[in-house]
Amino acid sequence: MTTSPHRIAVIGGGVAAHTLVKAYGTVSAAADASDEASETMIDIFTAEPHAPYRRPEVNKGILLKGKTPADIALPGAPLEAPGVTLHLSTPVTHVDADAHTLTAGGTTYQWDQLVIATGAGPRLLDPTQNTWLNGRDVHYIRTPEHSTALRARLEELGADDTVVVVGGGVLGLEAASAAATIGAAPVHVLEMADEVCSRMLPPAASQWLRERHGENKVSVTCGLDADALAAEIDRLDPAVIVVSVGAVRDTMLAEDAGIAVGAGPGGGVIVDPAGRTSAPDVWAAGDCVEVHGELDGVEVTVRPEDEGSARALGTIVGRQLGAGNTAEAGSYLEEQRRGWTNQYGLMLNTVGEAGLVEGRREQVELSSPEELVVYSVAPAADGSGDVVVGVTTVGRSPEVRAAKGALGTVLAA
The missing domain is CATH 3.50.50.60 (FAD/NAD(P)-binding domain)
Structure with missing residues (x-):
């Protein structure tokens, strides 16, 4: 037997939204033969006229290389699955977390689970002050x-x-x-x-x-x-x-719905490492969030702002939804953070916590106009030396490729 249709609404049409729909489909497919299986309807609402695309390619592809939105679009298969509807040019104007409804294009939609993936926008300068x-x-x-x-x-x-x-x-x-x-x-x-x-x-x-x-x-x-x-x-x-x-996280809908949002100009929709917000049945992923949780026994707050983080948390949320919020889908705080930039044909990659904060230092392993290896290191907990907590690299030589795997390595004192 099947239960009544289950409705998932996703606000936002970026990488996080695309990834969670893909992850949902993978996990839920395993349950299709189950007696507990139910028909699921997924509505994705985006204010943009384009299908989901890779946000970094706005700079790297369109600006630099003259590509079009179609050139940087994400694979369409997850969005073409049965039950998935993509609403282009349809901004959501209101969310009622208690009634489990949202308003978009003048129409009210009911949802059982809601994902806020509204992203972020550029910080606009005030011309009266500038x-x-x-x-x-x-x-x-x-x-x-x-x-x-x-x-x-x-x-x-x-x-x-x-x-x-x-x-x-x-x-x-x-x-x-x-x-x-x-x-x-x-x-x-x-x-x-x-x-x-x-x-x-x-x-x-x-x-x-x-x-x-x-x-x-x-x-x-x-x-x-x-x-x-x-x-x-x-x-x-x-x-x-x-x-x-800088960017400003789009938290307006969450705030209006009474969902907890971080303080300050950089604050995001507060989620736990699995993407749960303060409201029942409401999740969030992508550039709009800030993640609160425990890492190595320490309470931390992370404000993601990269494509890899959007994919990671989007995948975790999709797995949770696909398994009926019962699976151990993973923790965002346990994911390796990655970043990259391509300038003048040179690809700079980071993994881990590459930026320096108090208590960390850098160790330059290799530096030339074409190649770079820099370790970001912090004292090991047992005092045995320094542990590599971040790696920054440029190039493809064997030395550079080997250095990318150094994350977590303890360097002798």
């Missing part, structure tokens, strides 16, 4: 439309023009790399922190990236306060400004 924005051609990057418009603009510029990128994080540096590759205009990166990518990378890797940009005629200036930043923009008088100063 007057250098006024009257200028300013671009933010998040969607395919953003990158398509910026690429077209960069192609128009000549050597007498100037491009300024405000923000020296990964996305800002990728935009600078693309601008230097696409057009003839000089490119300047302006960063308020003391180094580029300082949260993601150890100092030696940040310096390595700066050197690669310098070799490609991109000027990078760090350590600017607000006044110095404004003065530098006035001096450069850029034809185009690209602003990349």
Whole structure:
């Protein structure tokens, strides 16, 4: 016998949503022959007009290489499975966690389980506080439309023009790399922190990236306060400004529904390591979340912001839903964190906790214009030496490939 149809609603059409639907299908297929099996209807709501795509490719594919949204789309098979409906250009405007309903496109939908995968958007600067924005051609990057418009603009510029990128994080540096590759205009990166990518990378890797940009005629200036930043923009008088100063997690629907959200401007929808929110039958995954849990006996809070994390937590949530919330589907905090960026044809990869915080140090194993190996290390709990907690690499030589497996290795004191 079968039970009544089970309805799952997913808000968001990115990597997390796509991955959880795929994982759900894999797990639930094993239960199809069971007497407990039930028909499941999955509704995916996205405000965008595109089918799910790889968010990193907005920079790496569309901006740099001129690809289209179709070129960077995720495989369609999971979305074409029986019972799955993708609602494009259909933003959700309200969630009632108590009544188990949501409103989208003027229609109310009932759900048994809800997944919030609303992602994040670029942090927008206030032009009243940043007057250098006024009257200028300013671009933010998040969607395919953003990158398509910026690429077209960069192609128009000549050597007498100037491009300024405000923000020296990964996305800002990728935009600078693309601008230097696409057009003839000089490119300047302006960063308020003391180094580029300082949260993601150890100092030696940040310096390595700066050197690669310098070799490609991109000027990078760090350590600017607000006044110095404004003065530098006035001096450069850029034809185009690209602003990349972080992301804001989209928590509005969760907050309005009374679901717990982290404090501060970077706060996300609070979930446990399995993706459960504070509301029954409501889950969350992707860039919109912050994960609270215990790791090695210590309470931690992690705010993911990469494709690998979206895949990892999306998979965990999908497995939970596919097994009726009974399976040991895994813990996000036990997943290895991975990141990557491609600039000037060189792929920089990170695994683990590559950025340095108090108590950690870096150990440079290899550094050249084409290759890099940097370990981020912390004292081993038993005092036997330092343990590798993060690895940053560039290149494909045997030495580099071997170094990628060093995570967790104890280095002799």
